[in-house]
Amino acid sequence: MLQAVESRESVGSTLRDDYLKAYRFMVLSRILDEKLASLYRGGKIHGGVFLGKGQEALSVALGLALQKGDVYAPLIRDGAGRLAFGEPIIDALRTYLGSALGPMRGRDGNVHRGRPREGYLAMISHLGAMISVVNGTLMAKRFKKITGVVGAAVIGEGGTSTGAFHEAVNQAAVEKLPLVLVIANNQYAYSTPSSRQFACSNLTNKAVGYGITAHHVDGTDLLACLNTLSAAVKQAREGGGPQMVVAKLLRLCGHGEHDDAHYIDPRLKNSPIGRDCIKVAEDYLLQQTWADEGAIQQIRQDAAQKIDDALTIVQREPTPDPFRENWCALASRHLSDSFEGPGNNVQ
Amino acid sequence: MSITYLEAIREAQAKALADDPRVFIYGQDVGAFGGAFKATKNLAQQFPGRVIDSPISEDAMVGAAIGAAIEGMRPIIEMQFADFSTPGFNQIINHAATLYWRTQTPCPITIRLPSGGTSGSGPFHSQSMEAIYAHYPGVIVMTPATVEDAYSMLLEAVAIDDPVIFCEHKYLYYHLKADKLPTEAMPVGKARIARAGRDLTIVAYSAMLHEALAVAEELATEGTEIEVVDLRTIKPLDTDTVMASVARTGRLLCVGEAWPWGGVTAEVIARVATEGFGLLDAPPQRLNAKDTPIPYHPNLWSTHRPTARSIATAARNLLRS
Ligand SMILES: Cc1ncc(C[n+]2csc(CCOP(=O)(O)OP(=O)(O)O)c2C)c(N)n1
Numbered sequence: 310m311l312q313a314v315e316s317r318e319s320v321g322s323t324l325r326d327d328y329l330k331a332y333r334f335m336v337l338s339r340i341l342d343e344k345l346a347s348l349y350r351g352g353k354i355h356g357g358v359f360l361g362k363g364q365e366a367l368s369v370a371l372g373l374a375l376q377k378g379d380v381y382a383p384l385i386r387d388g389a390g391r392l393a394f395g396e397p398i399i400d401a402l403r404t405y406l407g408s409a410l411g412p413m414r415g416r417d418g419n420v421h422r423g424r425p426r427e428g429y430l431a432m433i434s435h436l437g438a439m440i441s442v443v444n445g446t447l448m449a450k451r452f453k454k455i456t457g458v459v460g461a462a463v464i465g466e467g468g469t470s471t472g473a474f475h476e477a478v479n480q481a482a483v484e485k486l487p488l489v490l491v492i493a494n495n496q497y498a499y500s501t502p503s504s505r506q507f508a509c510s511n512l513t514n515k516a517v518g519y520g521i522t523a524h525h526v527d528g529t530d531l532l533a534c535l536n537t538l539s540a541a542v543k544q545a546r547e548g549g550g551p552q553m554v555v556a557k558l559l560r561l562c563g564h565g566e567h568d569d570a571h572y573i574d575p576r577l578k579n580s581p582i583g584r585d586c587i588k589v590a591e592d593y594l595l596q597q598t599w600a601d602e603g604a605i606q607q608i609r610q611d612a613a614q615k616i617d618d619a620l621t622i623v624q625r626e627p628t629p630d631p632f633r634e635n636w637c638a639l640a641s642r643h644l645s646d647s648f649e650g651p652g653n654n655v656q
Numbered sequence: 657m658s659i660t661y662l663e664a665i666r667e668a669q670a671k672a673l674a675d676d677p678r679v680f681i682y683g684q685d686v687g688a689f690g691g692a693f694k695a696t697k698n699l700a701q702q703f704p705g706r707v708i709d710s711p712i713s714e715d716a717m718v719g720a721a722i723g724a725a726i727e728g729m730r731p732i733i734e735m736q737f738a739d740f741s742t743p744g745f746n747q748i749i750n751h752a753a754t755l756y757w758r759t760q761t762p763c764p765i766t767i768r769l770p771s772g773g774t775s776g777s778g779p780f781h782s783q784s785m786e787a788i789y790a791h792y793p794g795v796i797v798m799t800p801a802t803v804e805d806a807y808s809m810l811l812e813a814v815a816i817d818d819p820v821i822f823c824e825h826k827y828l829y830y831h832l833k834a835d836k837l838p839t840e841a842m843p844v845g846k847a848r849i850a851r852a853g854r855d856l857t858i859v860a861y862s863a864m865l866h867e868a869l870a871v872a873e874e875l876a877t878e879g880t881e882i883e884v885v886d887l888r889t890i891k892p893l894d895t896d897t898v899m900a901s902v903a904r905t906g907r908l909l910c911v912g913e914a915w916p917w918g919g920v921t922a923e924v925i926a927r928v929a930t931e932g933f934g935l936l937d938a939p940p941q942r943l944n945a946k947d948t949p950i951p952y953h954p955n956l957w958s959t960h961r962p963t964a965r966s967i968a969t970a971a972r973n974l975l976r977s
Contacts, residue, residue, distance in 0.1 A: 380723075412759070413758060413759070416757060416758055417758045421758070423759065424759070425726045425755070425759050425761040426726065426761055430723075430726070431758060431759050433750055433751050433754065434750075435746055435750055435751075437715075438715075438719060438746060438747060438750070438751055439719075440716075440719070441713075441715065441716035441717075441718075441719025441720050441722075441723070441747070442719045442720070442722050442723040442726070442747075442751070443723060444716065444719065444720045444723060445719060445720035445721060445722055445723020445724040445725070445726070445727070445731075446723040446724065446726055446727045447723070448720055448723070448724055449723065449724040449726075449727030449728065449729045450727060452680065452705075452706075452724075452729060453727070453728075472715060472743070473715045473716070473719070473746070473747075476711070476713035476714075476715045476716035476719075477713075477715075477716045477719060479711055479713065479716070480710070480711060480713055480716040480720065483711055637757075638753070638754075638756065638757045638793035638794035639756065639794060639796070639817075639818045640756045640762040640763075640764075640817035640818050641796075641816055641817050641818050643845075644796055644816070644818070644844060644845050644892055645892060646891055646892035646893055647892070647895070
């Protein structure tokens with residue numbers, strides 16, 4: 310089950326509280342990422358590992374702007390947003406380590422996880438595909454006369470080039486849905502730079518064509534992200550129609566942990582978008598005297614402890630057993646086709 | 657009173673909308689206009705807000721259906737033609753079809769594909785796509801051949817907790833008539849003996865059923881009794897009924913309007929050959945469309961697809977072997 314995380318709007322908290330809460334999730338996500346990377350290097354993870362380094366501020370700001378009853382479709386680099394939306398740490402570890410007890414039970418792995426019935430969609434790999442699904446959840450809520458909810462989808466700048474993206478944004482606009490679409494322009498889609506991905510001067514230009522509202526934000530600045538995302542979510546919630554948020558930042562890791570990202574232009578790394586959002590947030594905390602070095606250290610230690618505790622549990626859990634797997638893709642089991650010819654029965 | 661195959665599809669949707677508030681219809685021109693074939697005629701007026709025109713966005717249409725299904729709705733998607741389901745293919749086979757297995761969240765969506773050839777329709781308005789969808793796990797593929805099945809199977813499709821690809825044949829839309837709508841139906845996944853016989857089994861589905869029945873009629877005058885099996889759904893495929901028929905006749909001819917490579921006819925023959933080789937008195941045969949795009953001109957089209965004539969020839973050859 311998702312954990313209850315109080316959203317910013319619902320508690321009327323101070324900016325300091327919000328900022329610190331967001332920072333905690335960012336740190337938790339970063340340390341979890343580092344743990345996953347080390348498990349990967351140690352050969353403990355089957356398949357890929359995809360990190361969100363450098364995107365925590367943007368991701369967490371969306372996760373915290375959402376409330377219970379909203380729908381969230383995170384993508385590959387949304388560890389922080391997932392935690393902020395209420396995903397327990399253990400869900401990530403169970404999915405990466407293939408625990409039979411995780412939400413995906415070894416049937417899917419890594420970032421392909423979620424709890425759709427709780428409004429937390431489980432991405433498929435095909436980029437662009439999740440946006441129209443969020444639209445559908447919002448159309449359903451409209452049928453059910455549920456108001457005051459939003460649906461959020463996240464995509465990279467590379468994913469904006471898909472036909473699915475175009476169809477879905479247009480669909481949301483036509484249906485005037487409370488969709489918040491966050492585009493993380495981290496400058497690279499795997500190795501492909503933005504210049505080979507789109508030719509408009511800014512991705513927000515696309516919003517004009519769809520007839521929806523656009524917001525632009527510095528994705529390295531937590532304060533800006535918190536303000537922009539809560540404004541966009543509020544506008545959608547209050548009937549303002551689809552909101553596109555374009556964030557500028559830089560991916561501070563490889564595409565996956567198999568990738569050394571040698572192709573990233575060093576000039577970008579040294580530019581303002583190459584700043585580490587966690588460092589930016591820490592500097593701000595210190596500057597505002599909302600936290601001192603000791604408090605920051607404590608936050609890190611607490612996060613590491615929580616992750617270690619969860620990992621200890623997961624490492625003792627069973628992995629899926631092929632002989633207990635029912636090998637049935639249908640909810641209506643009685644309608645599954647039978648392939649029990651002699652050739653298919655050999656184990 | 658008589659009711660066509662197309663009217664049965666409309667009536668089934670009207671009943672689904674009336675009986676279940678979770679049902680809605682989404683597709684191009686399905687609203688006030690009533691659909692390209694009028695399969696949703698007057699439904700938008702009868703069920704305000706529940707029969708919705710979509711943009712020409714098959715990917716997003718199916719995507720939205722998946723999202724709505726996650727929220728507990730039971731959407732019916734009308735593709736304007738089966739051929740145009742290809743831009744929605746990704747959502748169907750990678751998303752709808754994997755959702756339950758991955759997340760234990762059922763995905764009860766019905767996707768209606770106006771399928772198959774009609775004279776003059778050409779390469780992009782004539783396709784039979786059932787085999788492509790059936791290839792993927794996680795979907796049910798229905799191919800109704802009668803007015804009664806068009807009605808009852810569409811209602812079943814909406815009630816099923818999984819994605820259903822509903823291949824309705826455009827040639828049958830107006831040609832096929834019944835006296836009244838059925839009140840009961842065979843279970844989903846069961847094939848039907850459409851005509852009993854003992855000399856040869858012809859397995860068919862959708863429009864080809866009627867070509868096969870015509871052949872059975874014709875050959876009956878020559879003293880040959882052909883058994884015709886209507887598959888009804890091609891996934892799941894009712895191997896038992898096919899096998900039982902072949903056990904009676906010893907000869908199998910499988911007919912499909914789709915292309916020959918792989919597909920339903922190949923699957924039926926593979927199953928009979930692997931599980932019932934000993935039942936066969938002659939090598940099993942199949943007849944499909946030619947391996948080219950579907951031609952526009954009637955002269956070419958009527959030769960491209962199997963017809964009563966070509967099926968009769970194949971049947972006679974098989975009876976002689
Ligand atoms: C439709 C589709 N094509 C190709 C891929 C393979 N792929 C996975 S991630 C990726 C790059 C994505 O770049 P972007 O959307 O900018 O997101 P980022 O990885 O930068 O966060 C590619 C090409 C895919 N997942 N989906």
